[in-house]
Amino acid sequence: MTMKQITLRSRPVGSPEPGDFALIETPLPTIGEDQILVRTLWLSLDPFMRLMLDEKPFGMAPEMAVPIGAPMPGSIVGEVIETKSAAYAVGDLIEVRASWSEYVAVSTATPGLRKVCVPAGVSPSTTVGALGMPGQTAYAGMVKVGRVAAGETVVISAAAGAVGTTAGQIGKILGARVIGIAGGPDKCAAVKAVGFDDCLDYRDPDFASKLAAAVPEGIDVYFENVGGDVTRGVLPLMKYGGRIPMCGFISLYGEGEESAGPDQLPWLLRMMMFKGLEMRAFTGAGVGGAEALEKLGQWAAEGKLKPVETRIEGGIAHAPLAFSGIFGPNRALGKLVLKVAEPV
Numbered sequence: 001m002t003m004k005q006i007t008l009r010s011r012p013v014g015s016p017e018p019g020d021f022a023l024i025e026t027p028l029p030t031i032g033e034d035q036i037l038v039r040t041l042w043l044s045l046d047p048f049m050r051l052m053l054d055e056k057p058f059g060m061a062p063e064m065a066v067p068i069g070a071p072m073p074g075s076i077v078g079e080v081i082e083t084k085s086a087a088y089a090v091g092d093l094i095e096v097r098a099s100w101s102e103y104v105a106v107s108t109a110t111p112g113l114r115k116v117c118v119p120a121g122v123s124p125s126t127t128v129g130a131l132g133m134p135g136q137t138a139y140a141g142m143v144k145v146g147r148v149a150a151g152e153t154v155v156i157s158a159a160a161g162a163v164g165t166t167a168g169q170i171g172k173i174l175g176a177r178v179i180g181i182a183g184g185p186d187k188c189a190a191v192k193a194v195g196f197d198d199c200l201d202y203r204d205p206d207f208a209s210k211l212a213a214a215v216p217e218g219i220d221v222y223f224e225n226v227g228g229d230v231t232r233g234v235l236p237l238m239k240y241g242g243r244i245p246m247c248g249f250i251s252l253y254g255e256g257e258e259s260a261g262p263d264q265l266p267w268l269l270r271m272m273m274f275k276g277l278e279m280r281a282f283t284g285a286g287v288g289g290a291e292a293l294e295k296l297g298q299w300a301a302e303g304k305l306k307p308v309e310t311r312i313e314g315g316i317a318h319a320p321l322a323f324s325g326i327f328g329p330n331r332a333l334g335k336l337v338l339k340v341a342e343p344v
């Protein structure tokens with residue numbers, strides 16, 4: 001029996017294109033002791049995976065680079081269909097970092113492997129969204145790194161994304177005034193519908209002045225997801241001693257280690273010095289950890305946090321197009337997940 005799988009055909013230059021990936025037909029994996037065979041139901045499409053497509057992945061160990069011809073790595077929610085482990089039964093739903101494949105063999109010792117546990121009425125796919133790694137990231141940035149307090153003004157870039165929509169809701173739970181930044185009037189309207197107090201369009205030629213008008217007393221916390229021009233608009237508006245949870249910089253992921261643009265480091269250092277800024281980069285899973293998962297699940301069960309996700313159909317063959325779409329203008333709101341199969 002065979003299955004469909006997506007492999008890396010060539011290293012993207014700049015943003016990934018569907019042609020950088022190949023759809024292959026390959027034998028179904030077999031399992032050994034303490035392994036489970038999992039049928040993929042949902043595939044998570046995450047921007048950070050772009051970094052792993054470079055020969056030297058920025059900030060990661062060289063072995064994190066996906067070799068040409070290798071299966072694309074990715075987090076999945078799937079259903080156990082065969083088991084050689086006492087800890088997992090056929091029918092269990094699990095989340096694991098695996099690959100863009102219709103079926104995966106998983107060792108039960110795989111770090112991060114966990115059983116799906118979502119409140120009643122919440123889709124299992126949120127285990128790779130607001131109730132999973134992106135949620136942990138939002139929690140880590142807002143609570144642990146940003147230390148957002150009631151009454152503070154928080155600005156969140158990539159507000160319409162998986163991390164942004166969750167971070168914004170956490171900001172409201174914490175009692176902050178939360179301003180989003182997103183691309184286009186429709187996305188800004190959707191971000192406000194999620195619960196943000198306001199949302200600014202970074203594509204508007206008057207973005208910087210409109211943002212300044214929206215935060216008359218300055219910004220206490222800037223949740224950084226984007227980099228580039230958006231950061232250039234936000235930093236001058238920071239209050240003295242402001243905090244910047246440095247979550248990601250999606251606008252620069254195709255640039256490689258040495259950007260072709262003018263060197264902005266002197267500007268950044270001046271901003272940090274004269275505004276006394278505290279900027280801390282973090283990984284959501286590491287800093288948010290189990291505490292984040294517990295709290296997110298509790299808020300979701302209480303109805304305080306509503307996981308936002310865009311579900312697309314098309315099976316595993318659609319993954320390259322869906323992944324490439326993250327890096328340009330798109331209509332996705334919240335976590336983008338690809339439906340690979342229905343549970344049996």
Ligand SMILES: NC(=O)c1ccc[n+]([C@@H]2O[C@H](COP(=O)([O-])OP(=O)(O)OC[C@H]3O[C@@H](n4cnc5c(N)ncnc54)[C@H](OP(=O)(O)O)[C@@H]3O)[C@@H](O)[C@H]2O)c1
Nearest residue numbers: 137158160161162163182183225248249250251282283284
């Ligand atoms: N530190 C960690 O552990 C960690 C974990 C997860 C994610 N992250 C980072 O967090 C950020 C958001 O991730 P996510 O999972 O929320 O992504 P996502 O759901 O795929 O959303 C990405 C968002 O980025 C925006 N975007 C894309 N290209 C852009 C550009 N050139 N300029 C401005 N905005 C752009 C898009 O919004 P518009 O349509 O509004 O442009 C989209 O809403 C990324 O930088 C990611 O790498 C970090």
